[in-house]
Amino acid sequence: MEEIDIGIIERFFQQLPEKTFHLALRVILALVVFFIGVQVIKFVRKVVKKSLDRAHADVGVIQFLDSFIKIGLYVVLIMFILTGFGVDTASIIAVLGSAGVAIGLAVQGSLSNLAGGVLILLLKPFRVGDYIIEDSNKNEGTVTEIQIFYTKLATPDNRIIVLPNGALANSSLTNVTDTPNRRAEIKVGISYDSDIRKAKEALLALLEKDDKVLQDKEKQVFVDTLSDSAVILGIRCWFLNGDFWEGKWRLTENIKYTLDENGIQIPFPQLDVHLQK
Secondary structure, three states: OHHHHHHHHHHHHHHHHHHHHHHHHHHHHHHHHHHHHHHHHHHHHHHHHHHHHHOOOOHHHHHHHHHHHHHHHHHHHHHHHHHHOOOOHHHHHHHHHHOHHHHHHHOHHHHHHHHHHHHHHHHOOOOOOOEEEEOOOOEEEEEEEEOOOEEEEEOOOOOEEEEEHHHHHHOOEEEOOOOOEEEEEEEEEEOOOOOHHHHHHHHHHHHHHOOOOOOOOOOEEEEEEEOOOOEEEEEEEEEEHHHHHHHHHHHHHHHHHHHHHOOOOOOOOOOOOOOOO
């Protein structure tokens, strides 16, 4: 037994340099194949992007297909490298197939997001560049990317929100910029002692003077509510989407100046208390 054991050990050490050399050679070849494969994947993605650009495909479609192709080709590349190390990929596929139920349960969220991404691209509730508000959690921002599993939003204060496609496809959302125009509504309270007609005329004139207000759209100044301490006037007008926020802020400021110039008081909240003797 000792002679047999010594012979096995001797053969092991005799074959070790050769085995090490072959293993190192396989590792080097695998790295070379991986590097070449990465370059090929980049080239294929670039060609597909250019083809879709020439076909004037939607940006979201391009981003989605690009991420899908990237993941698929990397999986193929890794499987190809594993075969170089003697791994039987057919056995791996068979094992994955037999464990399909468990894997399906584990990745059902990802599959839901994948299906949601496909629905978003087919139904087009929004596109890259649209400003949307997700109604469930009130996340909002400009759509910058529609990836295979997630959609990215950029907020006005330069934060990035990542939302799963499944949630976006299965919940309600508001697309603010799907149409070219957007209506602004501002409410302001005036004193009960003020002249309502004079206030309405002054505010309507303000809307007509603003060069960013769309003059071919309806402009309204109306009594919205009779509150406890003020008459609430509503002011409505339309802007181009790109002018909306600056226009609304400018109007809000100018409404105050206009009311002051016309002697229209904006009252503080007040409460009348009557004492009984």
